[in-house]
Amino acid sequence: MKIALIQASTQIARNHLLFEETKRATEHLGAEVFNFGVVENEENFSYIQISLCVGLLLNSGAIDYVVTGCSSGNGMAIAANALPNVICGYLPTPSDAxxxxxxxxxxxxxxxxxxxxxxxxxINLRFTLEKLFEAPMNTGYPVESAERKKRDAARFKAIKKLAQTDMLSVLTGLEEELVSPIFRKRELIDFILENATNSELTAFLRAKIK
Known part of the structure; x- marks a missing residue:
């Protein structure tokens, strides 16, 4: 399992803590955790731009899961959920997670x-991440409703796929001023190019960074 960590520039101070706690919470899964910032001395990225990075990471196939956040966590969740193939939970507490x-x-x-x-x-951050990645995942809850919950999750994915466009259409439909800083985030883009399974998306990215 490959997990990416990336948060908005407003919370640079939390980056290292979030990275360490994510590694700690996923160690039992044998997960690889990759830190894409945002850190000091980088460009400032709004939560909207970081949500596009989340969409790139997941739609490229380079990453299986993303841990992110912003000042409230709510704006990032809304923005991420606007993107195709991203199902983002707003997780303020361990029980939510x-x-x-x-x-x-x-x-x-x-x-x-x-x-x-x-x-x-x-402490809340640690417990929240622990509960999110506590095995086994995606089993349904409570036990007596597990199968119904799994069917509903599959139906939601089908609705989302029908209701939304693809990541390439999103990137090409937005103004250059918004998306161009993302293409300059070379650690992230290079990682995607090396690990992606979506050839159409990687071809687009290669053209953008020439």
Whole structure:
């Protein structure tokens, strides 16, 4: 399992903590965790731009799961869910994370990295990530409703696929000013080009970084 970590520029100070806690929470899965920032001395990226990075990582096939966040976590979740093939949970508490990890068959978690992140905030973050990645995932919950929950998750994915366009159409339909900073985030783009399974998307990216 390959997990990417990437958060909005407003929460640069939380990047290292989020990276370390994600590694800790997924160690039992044998997961590889890749940190794509945002860190100091980078361009500033809004949560909208980072959500596009999330979409690129998942739609390219280079990554299986993304852990992200912004000041509240809510804006990032909404923006990420607007993108094709991204199912993002807004997870302010461990119980939210546990239910999302069991029921919704998601591939992205958005965390609150500013709002209510006071004394003991790192403890809530740790427990939230632990409950999200607690094995086994995607089993349905509660047990007596598990099969129905799994059917509903599959139906939601089908609706999302019918209701949304593809990632390439998203990137080409947006103004250059919004998307061009993403193509300059070379660590992320190079990783996608080396690990992606979506040849159409990688061809587009190669053309953009020439």
């Amino acid at each position: 546990f239910l999302f990890g069991r029921i919704n068959q998601g591939n992205c978690a958005s965390l609150s990295l500013g709002l209510n992140f006071g004394w003991g905030g790192e």
